[in-house]
Amino acid sequence: MPRLKIVPKHEDRNGWWETLPPPAPANVLKGERRVHTVIVGAGVCGLAVAHQLGRHCPDSEIALVEAERVGFGASGRSAGFLLNVHSHGAPKRTDILRRNIRLWESGLSDLRGIVREFRIDCGWHEFGRIYGSAGPNGERHIEEIAKTLEQLGLDRRWMSRDEMEERIGTKFYRRGLYTPGSALVNPAALMRGMARHLPLNVSLYEQTPVVGFEADAHAYVVETEAGRMLSDRLVLAAGVYLRQFGIAPGRYVPMTTYASMTDPLGEGALALLGTGKPFGLLASSEYGATIRLTGDNRLFVRNLFKFNPNSPTPAPRVCEIGKLHRKGMLNRWPGLKDAGFSYSWGGTMAFTWNDGAVFGEFAPGLYAVLTNDVSPMTRGAAAGRLLADLMEGRDSELLRLQLEIPSACRLPPRPFLDIGIAIRRGLLHAAARKEF
Numbered sequence: 001m002p003r004l005k006i007v008p009k010h011e012d013r014n015g016w017w018e019t020l021p022p023p024a025p026a027n028v029l030k031g032e033r034r035v036h037t038v039i040v041g042a043g044v045c046g047l048a049v050a051h052q053l054g055r056h057c058p059d060s061e062i063a064l065v066e067a068e069r070v071g072f073g074a075s076g077r078s079a080g081f082l083l084n085v086h087s088h089g090a091p092k093r094t095d096i097l098r099r100n101i102r103l104w105e106s107g108l109s110d111l112r113g114i115v116r117e118f119r120i121d122c123g124w125h126e127f128g129r130i131y132g133s134a135g136p137n138g139e140r141h142i143e144e145i146a147k148t149l150e151q152l153g154l155d156r157r158w159m160s161r162d163e164m165e166e167r168i169g170t171k172f173y174r175r176g177l178y179t180p181g182s183a184l185v186n187p188a189a190l191m192r193g194m195a196r197h198l199p200l201n202v203s204l205y206e207q208t209p210v211v212g213f214e215a216d217a218h219a220y221v222v223e224t225e226a227g228r229m230l231s232d233r234l235v236l237a238a239g240v241y242l243r244q245f246g247i248a249p250g251r252y253v254p255m256t257t258y259a260s261m262t263d264p265l266g267e268g269a270l271a272l273l274g275t276g277k278p279f280g281l282l283a284s285s286e287y288g289a290t291i292r293l294t295g296d297n298r299l300f301v302r303n304l305f306k307f308n309p310n311s312p313t314p315a316p317r318v319c320e321i322g323k324l325h326r327k328g329m330l331n332r333w334p335g336l337k338d339a340g341f342s343y344s345w346g347g348t349m350a351f352t353w354n355d356g357a358v359f360g361e362f363a364p365g366l367y368a369v370l371t372n373d374v375s376p377m378t379r380g381a382a383a384g385r386l387l388a389d390l391m392e393g394r395d396s397e398l399l400r401l402q403l404e405i406p407s408a409c410r411l412p413p414r415p416f417l418d419i420g421i422a423i424r425r426g427l428l429h430a431a432a433r434k435e436f
């Protein structure tokens, strides 16, 4: 049986995860089981497939297999922005953007529905988002975002430098642009909550890395560290590890980005943050820092992208990167010099060249889904649900929209890819320098 070269194993401290109560012990797959469908990967895509497939086929057995704990992968490491729309750069083809918005909004609405139905405690906050601009590039980029929102007819409101200071306590940004419609969450709590409320016919196996798989004449055979699973259908929702399974190699770029989070801030520190109320801020430049003040008064900073074709970044390197986050925090709020980051972590997400899709049936009974580029959490929630619809032959206008997205195109081979990425990354970093 072909063996996977890399399986996920994070060693750093994902703050969203670590500040939740400890989870129940993992149900690890041991021995052999036969089910109708195996889903590999319990991130936002895999969980969305499992929820919808479980509802569609209440009489068939489904297994969801996760290498680590649910909420510990990229989906539970994100900044927790569940975006209804997001776009950097000059107004793009609005027809494509409008199509994407329908998918992102439907993913957001699915997640909202699940959170409400099962009363998942994940700090769900219908905040919307503030774009903040610093420096001349930032000014140019925020104008482009405003223009796109205007073309789409979406609500938006400018915030002057003084208003920004009043709201979030810093004059770092020349101005802000507030737009409603998206939500903020603790993403690890959302993932765990979705896993806790899976349909009854879905069994979850955690700390169960798939180490090899093959198809024989009768079944897909998935080998894990301590067991084997046989199934009629196999769904791969393994995020950036998809290519380990031979799906879409050379069609997406794994980029790691990093985040840090403080302990809850005391009253004195909170008083330095304007109203001291929770907020979510995206830089107007693509590579600028994302900042949040959470509902439990923690400051969160996400910054830096690195091309990472291999395993997760080692924990000591992640701690080093945490120093950059601290610098970013102090540049905005010099008074927070006593507030250290207790958690720093990295996570890897996929980018395609053409905003393309990795979605559908790749061989009889073998399905895959990947979320990528902008708004991946809501995009992934929608794509996961639609993949389950496709598997069960449930047609819909949204499924047809999803199927219209061109496949992710082939990227140049390495080392040309590395050179291309280094150049693009350098340019985007330079353009976002003032928003680090």
Ligand SMILES: Cc1cc2nc3c(=O)[nH]c(=O)nc-3n(C[C@H](O)[C@H](O)[C@H](O)COP(=O)(O)OP(=O)(O)OC[C@H]3O[C@@H](n4cnc5c(N)ncnc54)[C@H](O)[C@@H]3O)c2cc1C
Binding pocket: 004, 006, 007, 008, 040, 041, 042, 043, 044, 045, 046, 065, 066, 067, 068, 072, 073, 074, 075, 076, 077, 078, 079, 080, 081, 082, 083, 208, 209, 210, 211, 237, 238, 239, 240, 241, 256, 257, 258, 259, 302, 346, 347, 348, 349, 350, 369, 370, 371, 372, 374, 375, 376, 377, 378, 380
């Ligand atoms: C710091 C950071 C901030 C981000 N902020 C945002 C944001 O605010 N909004 C947003 O929309 N997106 C954000 N993203 C991107 C987003 O988190 C990801 O694109 C998205 O979560 C990917 O979802 P997924 O289900 O495809 O993959 P994942 O969440 O990675 O899920 C795949 C799962 O498959 C499992 N797996 C892989 N291989 C195996 C195997 N061999 N055996 C068993 N299991 C396996 C993995 O352990 C993993 O849990 C952010 C990402 C990071 C890292």
